[in-house]
Amino acid sequence: MSDTHAQSVAYVRDTAIPPSPAPSNAAGPVKWMRENLFATIPNAALTIASLYVIYLILSATLPWMLNGIWTTGSLAECREVLDGATGACFSVLTERWNQLLFGFKYPVDAYWRVLVAFVLMLVALAPVLFFDLPRKMLIITALFPFVAYWLIWGGTIWVPVFALLGVVVGYLVYARFVAQNFALGFFGGVAAAIVFWTLSGYIVPVLTPEQPWLKSVPSRDLGGYMLNMMLGLTCVSLSLPIGIALALGRQSSMPLIKWVCVIFIEFIRGVPLITLLFVANVMLAYFFPPGSGVDLFLRVVIMITMFSSAYIAEVIRGGLAALPKGQYEAADSLGLDYPQAMRLIILPQALKISIPGIVNIAVGLFKDTTLVSVISMFDIIGMIRGPILASTDWNGVYWELLLFACVVFFVVCYSISQYSQWLERRLATDHR
Amino acid sequence: MSTLSDPQQGSFRPSMLLNDTRYRSATLQVIAAVLLALCLFYLYSNLATNLRAAGLNISFAFLGAPAGYDINQTLIDYNSQSTNLRAAMVGILNTLLVAFLACITATVFGVIAGVLRLSNNWLVRKLMAVYVEIFRNIPVLIWIIIIFTIMTAVMPGPRAFRGDEPSSTMFLDLFAFTNRGVYTPGPFFTRGVGGEAGSIVNWLIVIATLIGSFFATRFVTNRANETQAATGERPNTLWTNLALWFVPIIVVLFILGLSWDVPELKGFNFAGGIKIGGPLIALWFALSIYTGAFIAENVRAGILAVSKGQTEAASALGLRPRRVMSLVVLPQAMRVIIPPLISQFLNITKNSSLAIAVGYADITATLGGITLNQTGRAIECVLLLMAFYLIISLLISAGMNVYNNAVKLKER
Numbered sequence: 001m002s003d004t005h006a007q008s009v010a011y012v013r014d015t016a017i018p019p020s021p022a023p024s025n026a027a028g029p030v031k032w033m034r035e036n037l038f039a040t041i042p043n044a045a046l047t048i049a050s051l052y053v054i055y056l057i058l059s060a061t062l063p064w065m066l067n068g069i070w071t072t073g074s075l076a077e078c079r080e081v082l083d084g085a086t087g088a089c090f091s092v093l094t095e096r097w098n099q100l101l102f103g104f105k106y107p108v109d110a111y112w113r114v115l116v117a118f119v120l121m122l123v124a125l126a127p128v129l130f131f132d133l134p135r136k137m138l139i140i141t142a143l144f145p146f147v148a149y150w151l152i153w154g155g156t157i158w159v160p161v162f163a164l165l166g167v168v169v170g171y172l173v174y175a176r177f178v179a180q181n182f183a184l185g186f187f188g189g190v191a192a193a194i195v196f197w198t199l200s201g202y203i204v205p206v207l208t209p210e211q212p213w214l215k216s217v218p219s220r221d222l223g224g225y226m227l228n229m230m231l232g233l234t235c236v237s238l239s240l241p242i243g244i245a246l247a248l249g250r251q252s253s254m255p256l257i258k259w260v261c262v263i264f265i266e267f268i269r270g271v272p273l274i275t276l277l278f279v280a281n282v283m284l285a286y287f288f289p290p291g292s293g294v295d296l297f298l299r300v301v302i303m304i305t306m307f308s309s310a311y312i313a314e315v316i317r318g319g320l321a322a323l324p325k326g327q328y329e330a331a332d333s334l335g336l337d338y339p340q341a342m343r344l345i346i347l348p349q350a351l352k353i354s355i356p357g358i359v360n361i362a363v364g365l366f367k368d369t370t371l372v373s374v375i376s377m378f379d380i381i382g383m384i385r386g387p388i389l390a391s392t393d394w395n396g397v398y399w400e401l402l403l404f405a406c407v408v409f410f411v412v413c414y415s416i417s418q419y420s421q422w423l424e425r426r427l428a429t430d431h432r
Numbered sequence: 433m434s435t436l437s438d439p440q441q442g443s444f445r446p447s448m449l450l451n452d453t454r455y456r457s458a459t460l461q462v463i464a465a466v467l468l469a470l471c472l473f474y475l476y477s478n479l480a481t482n483l484r485a486a487g488l489n490i491s492f493a494f495l496g497a498p499a500g501y502d503i504n505q506t507l508i509d510y511n512s513q514s515t516n517l518r519a520a521m522v523g524i525l526n527t528l529l530v531a532f533l534a535c536i537t538a539t540v541f542g543v544i545a546g547v548l549r550l551s552n553n554w555l556v557r558k559l560m561a562v563y564v565e566i567f568r569n570i571p572v573l574i575w576i577i578i579i580f581t582i583m584t585a586v587m588p589g590p591r592a593f594r595g596d597e598p599s600s601t602m603f604l605d606l607f608a609f610t611n612r613g614v615y616t617p618g619p620f621f622t623r624g625v626g627g628e629a630g631s632i633v634n635w636l637i638v639i640a641t642l643i644g645s646f647f648a649t650r651f652v653t654n655r656a657n658e659t660q661a662a663t664g665e666r667p668n669t670l671w672t673n674l675a676l677w678f679v680p681i682i683v684v685l686f687i688l689g690l691s692w693d694v695p696e697l698k699g700f701n702f703a704g705g706i707k708i709g710g711p712l713i714a715l716w717f718a719l720s721i722y723t724g725a726f727i728a729e730n731v732r733a734g735i736l737a738v739s740k741g742q743t744e745a746a747s748a749l750g751l752r753p754r755r756v757m758s759l760v761v762l763p764q765a766m767r768v769i770i771p772p773l774i775s776q777f778l779n780i781t782k783n784s785s786l787a788i789a790v791g792y793a794d795i796t797a798t799l800g801g802i803t804l805n806q807t808g809r810a811i812e813c814v815l816l817l818m819a820f821y822l823i824i825s826l827l828i829s830a831g832m833n834v835y836n837n838a839v840k841l842k843e844r
């Protein structure tokens with residue numbers, strides 16, 4: 001190209017410049033650290049302080065955990081093996097594993113029954129928790145309480161069978177009359193079920209064989225983590241319908257019903273769970289007919305259910321109050337009566353809004369089941385503080401046992417709360 | 433002329449009780465009342481039959497009988513010959529003490545953790561998230577037991593402080609951390625009024641002085657506000673307020689002759705100072721860190737609830753970040769934070785009943801534990817216990833309502 005053309009022809013580059021990497025202080029880990037860890041001088045000081053805290057925690061726990069002993073028979077043996085070195089004695093977990101999970105009285109040859117019930121519980125919960133699963137699985141959910149009762153308590157199979165039949169009879173009566181009038185169907189169904197159960201109370205003893213196929217286990221033999229899970233699951237599922245009823249009652253325009261619900265809710269919410277457990281332990285038996293022999297497990301279930309239903313009622317009341325007034329008016333303008341409006345329009349939306357709150361209550365309740373150890377039931381905390389630490393073999397192994405209890409509770413509670421967050425995103429309750 | 437929709441006059445049929453909306457709610461309430469009465473009567477008759485069978489009656493006379501047991505941590509005079517009622521009073525005061533202490537520390541922990549969870553520093557943010565998740569997801573009973581175990585099994589016994597080369601030494605020569613509890617210096621007055629029994633009077637004088645200072649500073653601040661509103665000039669109140677806070681209390685403490693009673697090792701145990709028992713510390717600290725994790729979430733939610741535009745508007749006005757926080761964000765966040773915070777205080781008060789698991793003598797342990805077991809008066813004790821907690825809850829929620837009405841958004 002000659003010099004004359006150099007002025008007239010514009011220089012146009014026809015290939016792209018290959019992208020060059022950003023300067024090392026404006027990209028990659030260095031930039032990230034500058035922005036997130038060392039942005040300002042106080043920030044850097046915080047980072048160093050946090051690193052020091054992490055170092056302190058890890059240096060105290062890591063050698064102890066990594067050096068843990070898993071296979072000795074007693075604390076003395078553990079100390080011998082460790083020979084003065086720092087190390088945990090996790091053998092208490094392997095040796096007392098069954099006791100931690102099932103309590104110390106539950107018959108060893110019946111452990112498989114609890115495990116089967118546990119697996120069934122997972123199957124039964126799945127369709128409730130994840131709506132994408134086939135709806136037919138709900139049949140398992142419906143049958144689960146009866147099967148689980150039979151598996152865990154054993155005894156004659158006719159008790160759960162007749163209990164189930166009572167529910168079926170109640171449902172049939174409900175389905176027959178609900179088209180005419182919801183109240184008639186509902187209360188008719190309840191009445192039919194109660195009549196059926198009363199009658200079957202005379203039939204079951206006749207049918208009971210001498211040697212039932214599954215050995216009967218009394219409630220006081222239940223224990224360990226199993227007890228926590230059973231109390232948590234039973235009480236939460238029982239308290240949901242009661243909580244809904246209480247919430248509706250509190251919103252009701254009928255003063256008598258409203259005030260009964262208000263007094264019940266405020267009373268239960270005003271006292272600690274421990275006092276209610278005292279009621280279950282020392283007082284509730286006085287309110288049952290003489291000689292009815294309601295065992296402690298059932299009394300505790302009654303009181304914890306009352307406790308959690310009061311809290312759930314408040315959460316659902318919040319959901320009901322959060323619904324726009326137009327929804328109520330729309331239901332009225334369609335000519336729906338109260339049960340129809342509630343069932344078809346109000347409650348589905350209100351429950352959806354209340355899900356996070358209900359899950360919070362459920363997690364809190366599951367944690368609170370440890371309080372039964374105060375009234376000397378041997379749940380996992382009761383087992384640790386009672387039989388295991390009191391035994392001569394394991395006197396003094398606090399940390400391993402407490403760590404185990406922390407881990408099992410953390411795993412369950414954290415996964416429930418993660419599930420709730422997933423569900424919230426899934427339902428997107430904030431822009432309904 | 434009557435329209436078609438008018439009800440026919442004078443033709444009342446029984447079915448209208450259920451089908452006519454004019455009568456239905458009354459009918460339903462009558463049915464509910466009858467059912468409720470039947471239920472209560474059933475429970476009451478069972479109770480009466482059972483009590484008669486057991487030879488019991490309902491009587492509160494046991495409250496006047498000597499309790500017969502010792503309590504190791506009391507705020508008022510108590511010995512084993514005092515009445516059960518006195519023991520219950522000791523328990524009530526202990527409950528209020530631990531609840532009060534735990535409310536303060538839980539708020540401190542919660543606010544720090546909640547603010548730090550919004551920090552720009554990734555590491556701090558994650559560390560606080562781990563704190564919140566771990567403490568929220570493990571039962572408070574386990575935390576109480578863990579801290580109680582640290583207090584009793586890890587801390588050295590008083591014996592470790594003895595000898596020429598003790599294996600443990602007192603912190604700053606003032607605090608002794610032992611497995612029986614923490615011994616701290618205790619204040620007392622050398623020139624106090626009223627002698628031995630009047631020590632409470634001295635403390636009342638101190639508290640009255642502080643309350644006086646509070647009202648005086650408020651008066652000064654209000655005057656400053658009025659002056660500012662009238663003239664636009666704000667008088668400097670900082671030095672006046674500091675003087676109002678510190679001068680009177682220093683003078684009062686000097687006149688009363690404040691001195692410190694430092695714990696000393698005497699024989700097998702520490703003497704002097706104030707002993708804070710292991711159970712109290714376990715309960716106090718565990719409730720604080722556990723509830724602190726919940727409060728942290730409330731604080732975080734409250735700060736996040738203030739819309740970003742507020743921060744930006746404040747910055748646009750030229751406020752520095754710290755003043756944006758204190759003048760714009762926090763006052764609005766408070767409205768969101770305070771109601772759940774108060775229900776957390778309520779939770780602390782109720783959870784303090786877990787004292788019975790570590791042997792701290794709160795109301796649940798004295799009235800609901802030892803007194804109940806010794807006298808066998810289960811119904812009376814549990815009823816009194818419930819009544820106490822109900823009154824506390826009602827007081828706290830009444831306070832919450834007063835506060836809510838004071839700070840709620842006033843739309844004009």
